[in-house]
Amino acid sequence: MAADNQESRSAWCETAPEPQPFPELASDARTGVLIVGAGYTGLSAAHHLAARGVDCMVIEAHQPGWGASGRNGGMLVPRPKKPLTAIEAHWGRDEALRQRRLLHEAIETVCELVADHGIDCDFAQDGYLAAAHTPKALDALAAEVRWLHQAAGETEVQLLSRAEISEELGGGAYCGGYLDPLGARVQPLAYARGLASSLAARGVPIHGSTPATRVRAIEGGIAIDTPRATVTADQLVIATNGYTPPGLFPDGLAQRVVAVSSSAIATAPLPRNLAGRILPRGRTMSDTKHLLNWVRLSPDNRIVFGGRGDITGRRADAASYKGIEDALHALYPDLADVPVTHRWSGLVAVTRDHWHHLGSLSPRIHFAMGYGGRGVAMSTLMGRYLARLAVGEACDLGPVTAAFPPVPFHALRIPGMKLTAAWYQAKDRLGL
Numbered sequence: 001m002a003a004d005n006q007e008s009r010s011a012w013c014e015t016a017p018e019p020q021p022f023p024e025l026a027s028d029a030r031t032g033v034l035i036v037g038a039g040y041t042g043l044s045a046a047h048h049l050a051a052r053g054v055d056c057m058v059i060e061a062h063q064p065g066w067g068a069s070g071r072n073g074g075m076l077v078p079r080p081k082k083p084l085t086a087i088e089a090h091w092g093r094d095e096a097l098r099q100r101r102l103l104h105e106a107i108e109t110v111c112e113l114v115a116d117h118g119i120d121c122d123f124a125q126d127g128y129l130a131a132a133h134t135p136k137a138l139d140a141l142a143a144e145v146r147w148l149h150q151a152a153g154e155t156e157v158q159l160l161s162r163a164e165i166s167e168e169l170g171g172g173a174y175c176g177g178y179l180d181p182l183g184a185r186v187q188p189l190a191y192a193r194g195l196a197s198s199l200a201a202r203g204v205p206i207h208g209s210t211p212a213t214r215v216r217a218i219e220g221g222i223a224i225d226t227p228r229a230t231v232t233a234d235q236l237v238i239a240t241n242g243y244t245p246p247g248l249f250p251d252g253l254a255q256r257v258v259a260v261s262s263s264a265i266a267t268a269p270l271p272r273n274l275a276g277r278i279l280p281r282g283r284t285m286s287d288t289k290h291l292l293n294w295v296r297l298s299p300d301n302r303i304v305f306g307g308r309g310d311i312t313g314r315r316a317d318a319a320s321y322k323g324i325e326d327a328l329h330a331l332y333p334d335l336a337d338v339p340v341t342h343r344w345s346g347l348v349a350v351t352r353d354h355w356h357h358l359g360s361l362s363p364r365i366h367f368a369m370g371y372g373g374r375g376v377a378m379s380t381l382m383g384r385y386l387a388r389l390a391v392g393e394a395c396d397l398g399p400v401t402a403a404f405p406p407v408p409f410h411a412l413r414i415p416g417m418k419l420t421a422a423w424y425q426a427k428d429r430l431g432l
């Protein structure tokens with residue numbers, strides 16, 4: 001992995017609070033629940049455990065929010081990767097309704113955490129736009145809207161015409177789309193850092209620069225080695241998602257996901273003549289392409305625009321962001337003269353069945369991962385359910401808690417990713 005690709009400065013650094021340094025764990029410790037990874041999954045698990053009075057500790061290889069949680073689009077997307085209509089067709093209406101309820105619960109959970117910890121992270125529930133890149137994709141979005149109206153009784157979700165989506169976005173040539181008022185946004189790095197700082201102030205031990213290097217079962221618990229100390233714990237929560245190290249955790253956990261690089265760029269703050277015209281209502285948008293694009297404004301009025309650069313995460317040169325810049329300028333030709341000031345990437349975890357998964361590897365080891373590009377709200381919610389697993393409560397979330405299949409031919413994932421990306425790119429070009 002090219003270090004600079006994973007270290008490049010995102011636009012969120014410009015408006016997030018300065019990072020509070022979380023020191024390395026320097027001496028052996030004991031805790032009830034050890035959480036490995038301080039992104040939203042791990043920090044939310046810590047919040048929900050601490051709220052129950054359970055003794056817990058977080059260790060993070062870098063610093064809280066260093067992973068995808070500090071670099072994402074900050075969009076709380078109320079739409080699962082699999083359309084709700086497809087979930088109903090395969091798993092039945094009750095399951096589709098449960099998954100929609102979980103999306104509500106996920107966004108509410110972020111809202112609760114932000115309020116409870118008083119996190120200054122620009123949380124706003126201004127709505128989410130789905131934009132169709134072909135007439136066929138618009139038909140599928142229209143079916144989703146009908147489903148939300150008829151099956152879920154959510155009549156406030158609105159189908160948008162070509163002219164309406166263009167007015168919402170302040171540009172573009174999408175065929176139409178829909179507006180879901182449930183959608184919300186955060187400044188992602190401020191959310192992660194704010195949550196970590198507040199948890200620490202409430203007495204939850206959080207250690208940065210402390211990678212777990214070995215996990216061992218011991219009499220009556222688990223021992224987790226780090227470079228300078230060993231933690232013994234009753235329970236272990238794995239919250240490493242796209243950064244899960246191969247071979248560290250039992251049962252080939254790392255081979256059940258493929259770490260895919262997702263990229264974003266940001267412009268300089270918009271000049272006066274464009275501010276107010278692009279995304280005038282502060283909504284967020286993602287489109288229906290196979291290699292999708294998304295867009296939103298930042299708190300300092302930049303356009304933040306995402307897509308796939310180098311899907312393997314191995315390249316960090318400006319050329320690997322060119323496709324994203326071209327897509328931005330196709331959507332907003334007026335931005336051609338506004339400099340792109342930031343380019344960055346992070347790893348998301350993709351699963352074989354495209355569901356995120358929550359579960360236990362043993363009565364003492366629990367995990368949640370595999371959110372793809374839809375993890376801001378969902379990882380926060382999975383933190384709540386991880387806390388339940390860690391105190392011995394059962395969780396049934398349908399396909400999310402069902403068997404977590406390994407990715408076949410995992411060793412060939414890099415060429416596999418390149419082939420898949422090329423195939424998706426071709427389909428997008430041909431409008432398929």
Ligand SMILES: Cc1cc2nc3c(=O)[nH]c(=O)nc-3n(C[C@H](O)[C@H](O)[C@H](O)COP(=O)(O)OP(=O)(O)OC[C@H]3O[C@@H](n4cnc5c(N)ncnc54)[C@H](O)[C@@H]3O)c2cc1C
Pocket residue numbers: 036037038039040041042059060061062063064065066067068069070071072073074075076077210211212213239240241242243244245248261262263264306344345346347348369371372373374375376377378379
């Ligand atoms: C560019 C980009 C845009 C995105 N946009 C959106 C969006 O708009 N909306 C949305 O819903 N989702 C989005 N996502 C996805 C979302 O960011 C993730 O799903 C979510 O942040 C996952 O959180 P997490 O806590 O599970 O993982 P992460 O935030 O990746 O945290 C995992 C942590 O584990 C740590 N770790 C790994 N190994 C060890 C070890 N051995 N010891 C200790 N610590 C370890 C890592 O350092 C890392 O900090 C985007 C992702 C990217 C990269």
